Amino acid sequence: MRLKFLLAAIASLAAAPAPVPHNPIFVGADPDMVALCGRWYVYPTNAVDPKDGFAASRFYAWSSPDLRHWTKSAPLIEMKDIGWIEADGAKNHGLWAPSLTAANGRYYLYYSVGPQNPTPSRLGVAIGDSPDGPFKDSGKPLLTGGHGFEAIDPMVFVDHDGKAYLYAGGSAGAKLRIFLMKPDMTEIDHEIQVETPPNFTEGAFVHERNGIYYLSYSHGHFDGPDYSVHYATSKTPVGPWTYRGAILTADATHQGPGHHAFAENPKTHQWFIAYHRWERGPGPGPYKGTREVAIDAIHYTKDGRILPVKMTDGPPPLSPLPATSCKEPRR
Template sequence: MKRFFLAAGLMLAGTTAITTTVMAKNPQFQGADPHAVYIDGELWVFPTGGPGGSWSADRFGAFSSKDRKKWRSRGELIRRDSITWIKDDGAKEHFLWAPGVATKDGKWYLYYSVGPQNPTPSRIGVAVASRPEGPYVDSGKPLLTGELVKDGRGFEAIDPMTYVDAKSGKAYMYAGGSAGAKLRVFELTPDMVTIAREIPVATPPEFTEGAFMHERNGIYYLSYSHGRFNGPDYSVHYGTATSPIGPWQYRGAILTSDKKHKGPGHHSFVQDPKTGEWLIVYHRWENPKGAAPYQGERQVAVDRLRYAADGSILPIAMTD
């Protein structure tokens, strides 16, 4: 949970302001945990935080760009005080982070983490909207409640990512990590707001958090973050399978720290519909001062993703 307390504290300033346009190369803007998706030819990013720290621990926003240079706010998606069940655990404070979106049958679904993890278990919520920019209305109950983690055992219900399989039409939610570093996979009911069943899976090697699923040419790629979020070992690893529920063959690390950019991770993959090129959208620390744990603000960056002839992902170079 410390990884979110730091991010939340950094973004509380200016919570009432909305940054409408940001001019940038890499990094694109301040923020973390970006879930990216193309909508009508425009790249949308749903992050924890956002440009200029204009969003904080009590709400989510979305940002979009036609050219990956100019970003505009898509407004407020949902606020913490509109989630009726959020105080049911008795904790004094609550935080929202790591959003993920999915769309099915003309509706949009926003999945998100609710903390703290201690002294109560973390939870995952889901809200529904008719448009990607919302407003989103919470389902009225937690989708998933975690377990308290002790001595490395337990399950932290964080970092939800929902994938709708084009072949079967089924929706799967991938969640978990950080304390306990355990991955769990669930099939959702057709309404996308209820768990139909859990699918037993083995936690892949080097898994810490931030699972993401995508498919290309019949290969299903499960990618995820490894290491501590504010250290140089934070990185992106992946495995492949012939189905969205595995079993996955571990393929190694593809995005790691370099001399200037540290701790890249909590990413998403997306394909540009105009050019066909694949992109990775992720956060990183820009030339942090001093040794880890790093302090300051994480930044969202976009870089190109390339595949080898056998479908494996080539190492990703971070750029400016």
């Protein structure tokens, strides 16, 4: 009889659904988020492993059909497979801040390689046939820093007319630069001269809604209480930009929220923000430990302003995606 009850209990546990993750969802930083192929995808900087040195040596993707149930991919790409990194003398460098863009029926993973010293920081790009990877590096740097510019935090936005724009830079020098990409998405055509918006530090991201282009970015020190997300708007993807203020700032139990991405459910037209934060109360930096990724809903006013984001601790908003093909979304 005891065996019967034991087997029943084991069967019950095996049939029980996996627990729904709460915010924050997983350890990581600098998340990009897209809605593709009927799934939400989040591409974060991998949590640092001591054996990896300065930063992570590989990328993973997390995917979900509804923002509640998540699956981690196999490695998307590893630093040991990117030959130009060590060839350039960057033996102590690492990978961070990945960003995915779909175009030409393929998927392009842009990423940072650094730190800035003793060799310049660089941006790379890898190509894949699926948002789950694997990705193969293009074979050369996309952009190299130096002379006061730190080449970090790439993000590529594809506009209605098919033109693709690379947004990058920040941290050392806190300078934003924008480039028009060539159609192959792996090379830069030319730079577009723009003014750096107020309170810009790093982590630029662009999305468009109802004819308004939103440039959002992180401000402050990544390991301190002043890290936050601000935004500006324009009628074009390259400005001129009108500064609108901060939308994501520290509160009583979460510090340093930032390095974010926006994504839209194409069925409900609800927008979300993925970002990282420190799970702790107020206090001076630098913070130690790990950052974690959270997702919260975005709300707009009738005139298109973004309302300040309220960080939550419960499960991310339930948002099933429609079953679709891998149609390329516009960022």
